[in-house]
Amino acid sequence: MNLTKLEEEVVVEHILDLGSRGFPPRLADVANMANSLRAERNLGQVGQNWPSTFVKRRPELKVKFNRKYDYKRALCEDPKAIQDWFGLVANMKAKYGIQDDDTYNFDETGFMMGQITPGAVVTASERRGRPKTIQPGNREWATVIQGINATGWTIPPFIILKARHHLSSWYKDGDIPQNWVIGVSENGWTTNELGLAWLKHFDEHTKKKVVGTHRLLFIDGHESHNSLDFQKYCKDNKIVTLCMPPHSSHLLQPLDVGCFAPLKQAYGRQVESLMRTQINHITKQEFLPCFRRAFDASFIASNVQGGFRGAGLVPFDPERVISALNVQLRTPSPLPVDTQPWLSQTPRNTLEIGSQSTLVKQRIQRHLDSSPTSMVEAFEKVSKGAAIIAHKLVLAQKRISELEAANAAATRRKSHKRKRVQAEGTLTVEDGARLTALQDFGVRSDGKKSKKQKRAEVGEPSQRRCGRCNRTGHNARTCKNEAEVGSE
Numbered sequence: 001m002n003l004t005k006l007e008e009e010v011v012v013e014h015i016l017d018l019g020s021r022g023f024p025p026r027l028a029d030v031a032n033m034a035n036s037l038r039a040e041r042n043l044g045q046v047g048q049n050w051p052s053t054f055v056k057r058r059p060e061l062k063v064k065f066n067r068k069y070d071y072k073r074a075l076c077e078d079p080k081a082i083q084d085w086f087g088l089v090a091n092m093k094a095k096y097g098i099q100d101d102d103t104y105n106f107d108e109t110g111f112m113m114g115q116i117t118p119g120a121v122v123t124a125s126e127r128r129g130r131p132k133t134i135q136p137g138n139r140e141w142a143t144v145i146q147g148i149n150a151t152g153w154t155i156p157p158f159i160i161l162k163a164r165h166h167l168s169s170w171y172k173d174g175d176i177p178q179n180w181v182i183g184v185s186e187n188g189w190t191t192n193e194l195g196l197a198w199l200k201h202f203d204e205h206t207k208k209k210v211v212g213t214h215r216l217l218f219i220d221g222h223e224s225h226n227s228l229d230f231q232k233y234c235k236d237n238k239i240v241t242l243c244m245p246p247h248s249s250h251l252l253q254p255l256d257v258g259c260f261a262p263l264k265q266a267y268g269r270q271v272e273s274l275m276r277t278q279i280n281h282i283t284k285q286e287f288l289p290c291f292r293r294a295f296d297a298s299f300i301a302s303n304v305q306g307g308f309r310g311a312g313l314v315p316f317d318p319e320r321v322i323s324a325l326n327v328q329l330r331t332p333s334p335l336p337v338d339t340q341p342w343l344s345q346t347p348r349n350t351l352e353i354g355s356q357s358t359l360v361k362q363r364i365q366r367h368l369d370s371s372p373t374s375m376v377e378a379f380e381k382v383s384k385g386a387a388i389i390a391h392k393l394v395l396a397q398k399r400i401s402e403l404e405a406a407n408a409a410a411t412r413r414k415s416h417k418r419k420r421v422q423a424e425g426t427l428t429v430e431d432g433a434r435l436t437a438l439q440d441f442g443v444r445s446d447g448k449k450s451k452k453q454k455r456a457e458v459g460e461p462s463q464r465r466c467g468r469c470n471r472t473g474h475n476a477r478t479c480k481n482e483a484e485v486g487s488e
Contacts, residue, residue: 258307
C-alpha cells in the first residue's frame with residue numbers, strides 16, 4: 001500500500017481545499033503530496049501511474065483539462081465569472097473572520113535594468129515617424145516581490161538579482177533601507193526556495209499587526225506560490241491564501257490595478273535621467289538606488305488603497321469591477337483657474353515675470369494720455385528677454401544639479417571594492433551592510449580574521465611580499481629562491 005487510509009483522506013482533503021481556492025493541482029503535484037507523506041515513514045516514491053490510479057478510485061476527484069488561453073482570458077471578463085470570484089472572497093472572509101487590516105496582496109514584477117518606459121515625448125514638428133529614445137544596452141533581469149496591505153502600507157521589498165554571490169558594493173552608501181531583502185538566483189527569477197523565503201519575510205513583518213485570527217493573502221497562480229512548503233507554511237501560521245482566476249490580475253489584483261504601472265513608469269524616468277547624464281550602462285549598483293527612488297514615488301498610501309478599491313476588495317464592492325468591463329468615457333471637469341489678482345513685486349520665475357509685465361502695461365495705459373504703443377513694445381521686448389534668461393537659468397541649474405549628482409554617485413561607486421559577501425541565499429540590507437563592515441576591518445564572513453588583520457594586531461608592518469616565496473625584499477620577477485633550490 002502506497003498510502004495509509006488516513007494519508008489518502010488527508011491528500012483528498014488537501015486537493016479539494018486547493019481547488020476551492022483556485023489552485024487545482026496537477027497529477028505531478030498529487031505525486032509530490034504522496035511522496036512527502038511517505039518520506040516521513042522513510043519510504044520511497046510512488047510509481048509513475050499511481051496519481052492517475054488514485055484519482056480514478058476516489059469518487060471525490062476527477063481529472064479535467066484546462067481550457068485554452070484565449071477562451072480563459074475572454075471568460076475572466078465575463079460578469080458571471082467575476083461575480084463567482086467575489087462570492088468566494090466573501091465566503092473566505094466570513095469563514096475566517098478576516099478583517100480589512102489583515103488583508104494583503106503580493107505578486108512579483110520584473111525589470112530589465114537598462115530599459116526605459118515608452119511614453120509621449122516632444123520632438124521637432126517636421127520630424128516624421130515615431131521618435132526614438134536611446135536606452136542603455138544592459139537588459140539584465142531583476143525581479144521584485146512586493147506585498148501590500150489594504151490599509152495602505154507596504155511590506156519591505158524583496159529584490160532578486162541575477163548573481164551567484166552577494167557583493168559588498170550593493171550595501172555601500174546606505175541607499176537601500178535596512179529592512180529590504182536582496183536575494184540572488186542564476187537568472188534573476190523567482191524560485192520555490194526564494195518564494196518561501198519571501199513568505200517568511202512577509203510573516204515577520206505582519207504577524208505582530210494581526211487584528212483578527214487569520215491573515216488573507218491574495219496571490220496569483222505562479223508555481224512558487226503553489227509549492228507544498230509554501231502552502232504548509234501558510235497553514236501553520238494562519239495565512240489564508242486565495243488565488244485569483246487565471247489571466248484576471250489586470251482586473252482583480254490590487255498591485256496591478258494601482259501600483260505596478262506607476263512603479264514601472266517611475267523607474268523608466270530614473271533610467272532616462274541617468275542616460276541624460278551620460279551613464280550608458282545600468283549595473284546592479286545603479287539599479288538599486290534607481291529602484292528605491294521609483295518605489296518611494298509610486299508605493300504611496302493612496303496608490304495602495306486605490307489598488308484594493310479599484311479591485312473591488314476593500315471596501316468590498318464587486319460592482320466596481322463588473323461595471324468597468326464596459327467602459328464609458330466622459331469628459332473630465334476643467335481645472336479651476338486661479339483668479340487672484342497679481343500684486344506688484346519682484347518676479348522670481350517666468351510666470352511672475354509675465355504677471356509683472358502685464359501689470360506695468362496696464363498702469364502705463366491708465367496714466368498716460370498719449371499713446372503708449374512704443375513704450376509698451378519696448379517693455380515687451382525686455383519682458384521677453386528676461387523670460388528667456390529665466391528659462392535658460394532654470395534648465396542650466398537643473399542640468400548642473402543632475403551632472404553633479406551623477407558624478408558624485410559614479411565616483412562613490414567606483415571607489416567601492418566589489419568583494420564577495422555571501423554565496424547564494426538572501427540577505428537583508430542590514431545584514432549585508434554588517435558583513436561588508438566586517439570585511440572592511442579585515443574580518444571574514446565566517447568570523448575569522450584575515451592575515452592582514454593578524455599582522456596589524458601584532459604590530460608587524462605591512463610590506464609587499466614575493467608572490468613565489470612570500471618573503472619581503474624582492475618580487476616574483478627577481479626571486480632567486482627557485483634557482484637556489486634547483487642548484488641544491
